[in-house]
Amino acid sequence: MGPLRRVAVAVWSIGLLVLLLVPILRDPPRDGFPLSNYPMFSAAKERKNARIVHVVGYSTEGRHRPVPPDVLGTEEVMQAYQIVSVAIGRGQAADLCRRTAQRVAADADHADIERLEVRTDFYDAIDYFAGQTRPGATRVHATCAVGSASGGAP
Amino acid sequence: MIAAIERWWHAPAPARRLAMLRVLVGAYAVSYLLVRFLHIISVTEMSVRQWKPVGPIMLLSGPMPSALVVPLVVLTVLLGVAFVAGWRFRITGPAFAAALLWVTSYRNSWSMVFHTDNLMVLHTIVLAASPAADAISLDARRRGHAPDDTPHAWYGWAIRLMCAVTVTTYFIAGWSKLHNAGWGWVTSDTLQVYVAYDNLRKLELGAGYSWLGTTLAQHGWLFPPMAAVSLAVELGAPLALLHPRIGKLWAGAAWGFHVGVLVLMAIMFHYPVTGFGYAAFFRVERLHDRWLRYRSRRAS
Numbered sequence: 001m002g003p004l005r006r007v008a009v010a011v012w013s014i015g016l017l018v019l020l021l022v023p024i025l026r027d028p029p030r031d032g033f034p035l036s037n038y039p040m041f042s043a044a045k046e047r048k049n050a051r052i053v054h055v056v057g058y059s060t061e062g063r064h065r066p067v068p069p070d071v072l073g074t075e076e077v078m079q080a081y082q083i084v085s086v087a088i089g090r091g092q093a094a095d096l097c098r099r100t101a102q103r104v105a106a107d108a109d110h111a112d113i114e115r116l117e118v119r120t121d122f123y124d125a126i127d128y129f130a131g132q133t134r135p136g137a138t139r140v141h142a143t144c145a146v147g148s149a150s151g152g153a154p
Numbered sequence: 155m156i157a158a159i160e161r162w163w164h165a166p167a168p169a170r171r172l173a174m175l176r177v178l179v180g181a182y183a184v185s186y187l188l189v190r191f192l193h194i195i196s197v198t199e200m201s202v203r204q205w206k207p208v209g210p211i212m213l214l215s216g217p218m219p220s221a222l223v224v225p226l227v228v229l230t231v232l233l234g235v236a237f238v239a240g241w242r243f244r245i246t247g248p249a250f251a252a253a254l255l256w257v258t259s260y261r262n263s264w265s266m267v268f269h270t271d272n273l274m275v276l277h278t279i280v281l282a283a284s285p286a287a288d289a290i291s292l293d294a295r296r297r298g299h300a301p302d303d304t305p306h307a308w309y310g311w312a313i314r315l316m317c318a319v320t321v322t323t324y325f326i327a328g329w330s331k332l333h334n335a336g337w338g339w340v341t342s343d344t345l346q347v348y349v350a351y352d353n354l355r356k357l358e359l360g361a362g363y364s365w366l367g368t369t370l371a372q373h374g375w376l377f378p379p380m381a382a383v384s385l386a387v388e389l390g391a392p393l394a395l396l397h398p399r400i401g402k403l404w405a406g407a408a409w410g411f412h413v414g415v416l417v418l419m420a421i422m423f424h425y426p427v428t429g430f431g432y433a434a435f436f437r438v439e440r441l442h443d444r445w446l447r448y449r450s451r452r453a454s
Contacts, residue, residue: 001307006160009311012283013163016315020276020322024329033208033262034255034275038327044335047347052358068360073200075193077361082266086204099201121358125350126343129368 049136050125053084055100057113057146067116071103084118093118093141101146110146118142166305167313169289170439175313176247176286177238178438179277182430183254184234186274187227194261198223208267209259218260230257237282240291251275251282274425276319277434284312290442303439316434317401321391324408328388340385346377352419367418380414387411394435405432 001009023030029037055067069080087096097118104110121135187194198220205217218226230253236246255278258271285308287293294300301309331339338344349364350371356363370376387407394404412426425431 001164005308006164009164010160013311013315013318016280017318017322020319020326024326024333029330029333031267033259033267034272035209036267036269036272036323036326037330038269038323039330039334040269041345041348041352042327042330042334042339044338044342044344045347045351047343047350050347050351050354052355054359066358066360074196076266076268077356077359078268079264079266080359080361081355082264083201083204086265090203092203123354123358125347125354126371126374128354129350129371 047126048124049122050128052121052123052135053081053088054119054121055084055097056117056119057104057110058115058117059112060114061112067100067104067110067113071107071110072100073103088118088120088141094144097142097144101144105147113146116144116146163311163314164307165310165314166307167310168303168305168439169285169301169309170303170442171437172281172284172286172309172312173240173288173290174438174442175277175316175433176240176281177290178430178433178441179274179281180234180238180250182425182428183250183274183278184231184238186271186424187231187234187254187257191227194227194257195224197261197264200264204264206265207259207263209262210256211259211263217263223260226253227257230254237278240287240293243287243291243293247282247287251279254278270423270425273320273323273431276323277316277431280312280316280319284315285309286312313434314395317395320431320434321394321404324388324391328385328391331385331388340381341378343374343377345381345384346371346374349377349418352421356420362420364418364420367420370418384411384414398435401435405435408432 020035023032023035023037029039031037031039055072056064057067058064069075069077072080072083074080074083084096087093097116100118101116104113104116118141120139120141122137123135124132197217202217207214230250233246233250233253236242237250255275258275262268262271288309289300291300335342335344349367353363353368353371387404391404391408394401409426409429409432412423415421415423416427423431
């Protein structure tokens with residue numbers, strides 16, 4: 001390899017590696033793509049008050065179940081979580097509820113669902129799987145009927 | 155000192171090893187685009203309220219017209235085929251890397267960054283800026299000759315850079331855990347809570363979850379050792395550059411780490427779990443040898 005090539009390789013290699021480190025050299029560190037500080041699962045987390053945002057459907061028989069990601073417009077569970085989280089954070093839960101209700105109404109698998117709630121539930125993450133599945137606290141951000149355009153904040 | 159580092163960085167490698175990395179990483183990326191095609195283009199149906207651009211997409215003032223997204227993904231696939239084949243690589247290599255970066259960044263610009271794609275894109279960028287099509291390529295066939303198997307520094311640096319990029323991403327992940335939670339990430343119940351919480355979130359969003367993870371989450375004593383091993387794999391990643399054997403051992407440990415994440419949290423990091431993410435740590439030209447032997451047997 002000639003000296004020019006060696007310099008080019010050194011500049012490119014060092015430059016790329018420094019670029020990779022930029023997200024953690026910032027204060028505060030910043031997530032992005034493809035340069036990231038890979039923050040997933042890195043912060044300390046308490047088992048109590050595990051916050052879950054979701055859309056819950058209530059059936060004609062009084063049962064309830066979460067609306068799955070594909071009805072929220074994505075096959076990715078984390079994208080679904082973000083869709084609900086962003087809607088709640090921006091005060092657009094009622095709009096999300098209405099749009100989801102339209103999808104539910106068009107989906108034969110959810111023909112028994114008559115009402116939706118966009119809600120935040122707080123659980124003890126570990127006790128949940130020991131049988132304590134009732135949320136410790138709940139906040140309903142929006143509720144809407146399936147098959148009608150009505151809906152809004154509770 | 156600098157001369158020693160430079161010699162180490164340019165550890166000679168045969169042209170076919172780098173070329174096989176191009177074939178493997180490129181084939182993975184093309185397969186990824188095809189398998190995830192519907193998922194990638196699903197952003198066209200997302201609400202503009204989800205729009206949160208990352209990477210090069212921050213250059214845009216808003217989402218692209220929906221009609222542009224599908225042709226762009228198709229073009230990226232076609233460039234990827236040229237990348238794998240090593241056809242006009244000086245143009246198609248960088249073009250594919252740029253297009254892949256754009257498409258994956260666009261997909262990640264809707265309020266959710268999928269950290270599963272980063273390494274694949276970074277490896278593609280490294281390969282695109284290297285002489286990865288000097289062998290096992292249409293370019294080599296057109297030229298009528300390819301380098302012999304003599305290891306050469308010109309082909310070694312890019313492989314070293316791929317390995318360095320890999321270990322850097324792991325190191326950053328480990329650094330973030332220490333930065334955000336301190337050593338308590340290992341000694342406390344943090345990992346146990348994350349395993350339980352992530353599965354709870356999946357369950358309460360109507361998606362599949364890990365039964366094993368939720369069962370083990372009831373046994374807190376299991377998790378500090380697992381957390382210690384995970385952090386050791388991440389923070390110790392740079393050691394993988396010291397010697398090829400250490401590199402292979404680390405790649406095996408990191409692969410096991412991702413299998414653990416899959417089993418306990420139902421989170422699939424396809425690129426590392428399938429092994430493609432660690433290919434640069436191995437003598438992948440042996441796969442080409444096997445292919446040649448297979449072809450020769452069939453021909454005879």
